[in-house]
Amino acid sequence: MRTRQVLSDDEKRSLYDKYGEAGLKGAGMGMGDFSNPFDLFESLFEGMGGVGGMGMGGRSSRNRAVDGQDEYYSLVLNFKEAVFGVEKEIEITRLESCGTCNEISLKVPAGVDSGSRLRVRSEGNAGRRGGSPGDLFVVIQVILDPVLKRDDTNILYTCKVSYMDAILGMTIKVPTVDGMVDLKIPAGTQPNTTLVMAKRGVPVLNKSNMRGDQLVCVQVEIPKQLSSEERKLIEELSDLSKGKTASKFKLRDLYGTSSSSQKLETAKGKVAEICSGR
Structure with a gap:
């Protein structure tokens, strides 16, 4: 019907x-x-x-809560701040129910690098109609150091020593993120040898008790020109190392009747003095 x-x-x-x-x-x-x-x-x-x-969906959809958008901030750090961490006061501009600007304290952990992102929850833009606020993402930029280079958690450094220092060995001062530190150059160090300074590198991110190393590349400087006296002494060293008797420049004339090993060490010292300008 x-x-x-x-x-x-x-x-x-x-x-x-x-x-x-x-x-x-x-x-x-x-x-x-x-x-x-x-x-x-x-x-x-x-x-x-x-x-x-x-x-x-009717009037109910017009009253639905809307979460706030995330906010992004670029933070520039120097080399040591990135290595050891730092606490920074930053001012961000964002949408809030009671204003648009706010200063927050940000703790940057040790070991961050360029491109690292730190997330601060609920510090983004305010939500609407009771929605949750967004998050703040801090993007890290690190200023390069003119001397020390970073390779992940390791730090790279290059030092130059004279050929006599490489032959005889010595101790030099090396810059590190911890300050100047003594580094022993072993006798007989070859060009481009890499020496390891353990635990002088960058702390592992979120594991600050673990650190990388500092790797020191030793470059041996060979002189392009020698004085006549330097040349004679080096030729004499060459003869002694080969077990030969010097012909042009007699060691016994300079050092008496010392043994061959004593002559060699004395000659090395003499060359080192001449090469260093003493």
Whole structure:
């Protein structure tokens, strides 16, 4: 009987064809029963999740909480600050319910590098209608050191020594992130030898009790020119190292009748003095 009534009533039939039973419910109550046009609209589409998938959920969607957006900040550190960590006061501009600027204290851990990102939760832009605030992401940029180079957790340094210092060995002062430190150059050090200074590198990020090393590359400087006296002494050293008797410059004339080993050491010392300008 109800179907016949619907089919015989053009207006109800139109509602039935478009909206089914939901349309009949709205039509049966009469337009005068709705004080607000949106009430009729919500009645017709109750449980249908909006019109045509367009996400129109009624007045409730307009009151839904919206989370705040994340904020990004670029922080520049010097080499040592990145190695050992630092605490910085930074001022950020963001959307807040009570203002737009805020200063926060940021603790940067030891071992960060350029490109590292630190996340500070709930320090981003404020949410709307009770939504949660976003997060603050701090992007690190590190100023390069003119002397020390970084390779992950290791620090690289290059030193130059004279060829006599490489032959005889010596102790030199080397710059590190901990300050100047003594480094022993062993006798007979070859060009481009790498010496390891253990635990003088960068702390491992989030594991500050672990550190990398400082690697020192030793470059041996060979003089391009020699004085006549330097040349004679070096030739004599060459002869002694080969077990030969000097012909042009007799060691016994300078050092008496010392043994061969004593002559060699004395000659080395003499060469070192001449080469160092003493």
